[in-house]
Amino acid sequence: MQKSWSLSRASNLRVAVPQQSLRRMGLCSPGGGQHASPVVFPEKRGSKVKTPSSKQPVNPTSMTNDDLLKSKNDEHGIDIIGGGGDEKSDLLGYVVLTGKLFPDKRKRSDENHGKDRRPSSGEATTHESFVDAKLTSKALVWGSNFLALDDAISVTYITGLRYFTVHAYPEKRASCGFSYFMKGQKRSRKDFRFVAPSKEEAVHWVGGFADLQCYVNCLPHPVSSKKQASSELLPVDPPPELIFRCKNPPRMLVILNPRSGRGRSSKVFYGIVEPIFKLAGFQLEVVKTTSAGHAKELASSVDFSTCPDGIICVGGDGIINEVLNGLLSRDNQKEGISIPIGIIPAGSDNSLVWTVLGVRDPISAALAIVKGGLTATDVFAVEWIQTGAIHFGMTVSYYGFVSDVLELSEKYQKQFGPLRYFVAGFLKFLCMPKYSFELEYLPAQKEDHEVVDMADLYTDIMKRSSKEGLPKASSLSSIDSIMTPSRMSVGDPDTSCGSAEPSEYVRGIDPKSKRLSSGRNHVNAEPEVIHPPNPLSTTPNWPRTRSKSRSEKGWSGLNTTSDRTWGNAAMNDREDISSTISDPGPIWDTEPKWDSEPNWDVENQIELPGHAADCLEAGINKELIPRYEEKWVAVKGQYLGILVCNHACRTVQSSHVVAPKAEHDDSCMDLLLVRGSGRWRLLRFFLRLQMGGHLELPYVDYIKVKSVKIKPGKHCRSGCGIDGELFPLNGQVVSSLLPEQCRLIGRTLGQHM
Ligand SMILES: Nc1ncnc2c1ncn2[C@@H]1O[C@H](COP(=O)(O)OP(=O)(O)OP(=O)(O)O)[C@@H](O)[C@H]1O
Incomplete structure (x- = not known):
């Protein structure tokens, strides 16, 4: 009877356990989770461990919270108090075990000495001293207390004794109003020690x-271990792995950037995080990086058998980017991208883990890693078309003002630490140049899946990046060496030798150029021009007028205007008008700034791969060349900023996000265009960003895309920032997602079960 309960319990658990890393979930005993506990105990006394009732497992989804609470109270008299009872019952999951426990709150000096401390008379010797306790798939509940298993790290048990300790990092309860100031240090360690009625x-x-x-x-019983030491003949406790279905302790490589967060990362790791991993039984090999590029080198060459459960990055987004690029530069790139990446935020910017997993303090991040589970995340590749160099990222690539700030911030790294972006931003703001770009983007639409064969792209990009080697990841601290040609490294995008032709990768994205490259260069002229901002148009300076812009809003789905439904179109219109008063003016009300540059079209002709030549050959009026078969949209002009976001990009300083509709795993990137120039526009953008209203600005476009090609205007000097790494932008780059996703260790806290 009891045994069958054990079996059913095990199978219930298997159903309940989320799809965590299977490697991590390997069980100690040979049978893994398939067998029942070898230990069978008779039911005892009034405080017996009860088998689940016929109602169990409790399916919280099939019961109302009231039912759940009522049934719990009826059965065991468990009183869940403290407000929000409904909320807590939601958190309970199904029942695993019920019984009696005595919560021992006294400080233990004998904790690690293995003495089975007898409760003093009146403490726990009587049945009444024990309280009802229940272990569910999500929490341990005893008396009126509740511990979420998400907060529990491990349990320490000394073989042969009747008490055990649960180690946890629950959130500190901040009195209202103080929670803001407790950001980043909301959790602290708490050990809960329980005495059971019997061993x-x-x-x-x-x-x-x-x-x-x-x-x-x-831990072994101290007496038996002593006896064992003195005589091999004496019986010893059975090895714990025969009793408990423990998971194998994960083995991981830790790559720690000691420079991150102004040098506080070592403190964060050794002082806060490592103890958590130790409690959770992790086997870690820690390597501190010695220079920029070291993390990439490690990730590209590490023997995965020494860290089968993943690589943990301790630092900022920069070190993660290095590791990602290292993994993708391996011979076996598919294996490389499949290695789970854990993140401990200890740098000045940790947008990836904050946005994707919702954690921004090291303890929560460590908890997420301990709890396991994997979060698939898109990876984008930025390819320099002329050189063929490729750099990968998971957060964002950006051009214009922000990349200039990134460049300038390097100068102030030592003086200002994380504040350097603010200082550099302010200085750059005072002497802001104009940025002009030509860009083409492939809006994300259902049909795009048919147009773009991502598997081909992937094979191709993987083959090429493997053969040619990926460019060296450049840190902020080595921006000078990137920007100064004489000091450029071989792998840098700008210095790698390669064909000036767009690569196969790019052709793969652009079916037109793919066709051209394979010699099939006929044009299927369509009868209708659906895309006014045709870059090949001989009519210069679109969009020129408000009325034209308005009419553009009627296009279906292929233009920036219609994509503004992600923002607020009505608001845009209002903003358009109001902005003419205070602003230099919306782009369609005044001559666009790039119009004022002489000979823009002569100097900055968009060279669509093969397209122009194709048109000329065919003798077709360029104005009438339809482009919707490819669905690429081409625009050009002045842009304060271009951001291609892979996820929502939550900033550490604010709770608002740059790309509110972006998902880290939706196979799309979110393109944010801040059109025009001028300080006032930029200031308004940043102010609205702080309040979450930046998409409503009339000069901001927000488009979900599959791919973006960006080329700086002739007189535009702008870099390309990728996850905080800066690269020069001399020539066109194309940004696209890989079909394979990488895997971050952990899930958003609270979503483990
Ligand atoms: N030992 C080292 N010495 C100097 N630079 C390093 C070292 N290890 C890594 N780096 C570089 O430091 C850069 C920043 O690292 P990371 O993002 O982890 O920290 P951070 O505090 O967020 O810094 P930043 O804000 O500059 O990005 C990375 O691009 C990486 O190449």
């Missing part, structure tokens, strides 16, 4: 935690 029941409780993938640190 057998203690084992059962600990086994329940093990079943729920909580690491069990099982």
